[in-house]
Amino acid sequence: MSISSRFAVAIHILSLLDINKEGRNTSEFIAGSVNTNPVVIRRVIGLLGKAGLVHTSPGVGGASLARPPREINLLEVYRAVQNDPPGELFAAHDKPNPKCPVGQNIQGTLDTVFKRAESAMENELAKVTLDQIAFDLVRGDR
Amino acid sequence: MSISSRFAVAIHILSLLDINKEGRNTSEFIAGSVNTNPVVIRRVIGLLGKAGLVHTSPGVGGASLARPPREINLLEVYRAVQNDPPGELFAAHDKPNPKCPVGQNIQGTLDTVFKRAESAMENELAKVTLDQIAFDLVRGDR
DNA sequence: ACCACCTGTAACCATTGTAGTTACAATCGT
DNA sequence: ACGATTGTAACTACAATGGTTACAGGTGGT
Secondary structure, three states: OOEOOHHHHHHHHHHHHHHOOOOOOOHHHHHHHHOOOHHHHHHHHHHHHHOOOEEEEOOOOEEEEOOOHHHOEHHHHHHHHOOOOOOOOEOOOOOOOOOOHHHHHHHHHHHHHHHHHHHHHHHHHHHOEHHHHHHHHHHHOO | OOEOOHHHHHHHHHHHHHHOOOOOOOHHHHHHHHOOOHHHHHHHHHHHHHOOOEEEEOOOOEEEEOOOHHHOEHHHHHHHHOOOOOOOOEOOOOOOOOOOHHHHHHHHHHHHHHHHHHHHHHHHHHHOEHHHHHHHHHHHOO
16 A cells, blocks of 8 residues: 555645745645645644644644754654554565474565665655755746 | 555565475465465465466466566566555645645645655665575575 | 634544455366 | 366455544633
8 A cells, every 4th residue: 555645745734834834824724725624634733743843732823833944854754644663664474484494584584675675765755855845836836 | 554565475475486496386385384365375476477477377286486586676576566556655645725836736746756765665676686585585594 | 701713632434455264166187 | 087276256354544523622812
């Protein structure tokens, strides 16, 4: 399966918070841009808040970036909304038969390869910062 | 969510076919090593067959590698068992609001980043060949 | 102090992908 | 012809996801 669209939604939200930092970013307003339900937005913002990427205030609050956008990279966002722990992008098959030479050692072998592939992907995400995304968005608008 | 364990199972199967090329690799035998149901194995072998990685024969058949193991890399295996089409490791959120500057352009921006990350991962998989895996497995057995 | 507005969260539902299982027709080698 | 094995369909159970309704509680303006 693919990686949850929460990741895409999270980036959308953060971009909006950056670009529209003057306005009042209620979950309903954001939901209008993302085109989904406000509760979905609040859920994602909750995750981003726990990860320290946004500040939120209950009541009339609204959310805002907790850090300047050039200090937020997409890997952080990815980890914030992905509830699978790191190192588990690829699922292992459990309990291969230890009596078989293949079953006995496959876990470790696959683990190495899988970790390497996962890291390669994450490094690409880490290279991209939120302000680059925002810049791209605004430029595309011209 | 994580990538289906079919991938791990597929690598297990192919390794077994390589290492045990003398024996008779029935789905039941393989299932014993992987520790799952024979039908699960046949399903994965079916996918590998469609992708041209293994030869299978109905009836008493059994399966065997269609190519030498050093000419099979893990990216091919990945694509064979992954039914999501390439370029969709990351799910986009659909129909963002086109009236919003963010919603209007986010798809394209994310697409670029997502494709880059996905490719980075796939390149790592492409680097690893089946004979490297098999070598690792046998070495680990000592 | 009141009140409209908004957040945070729980609860529920429908959908989807996955893996395991049973069953069985078709096929092959002996 | 027969026993073994494949290929596939059908069904079940389960987990993750995204959408939705509901509501308690906080916040700020007036």
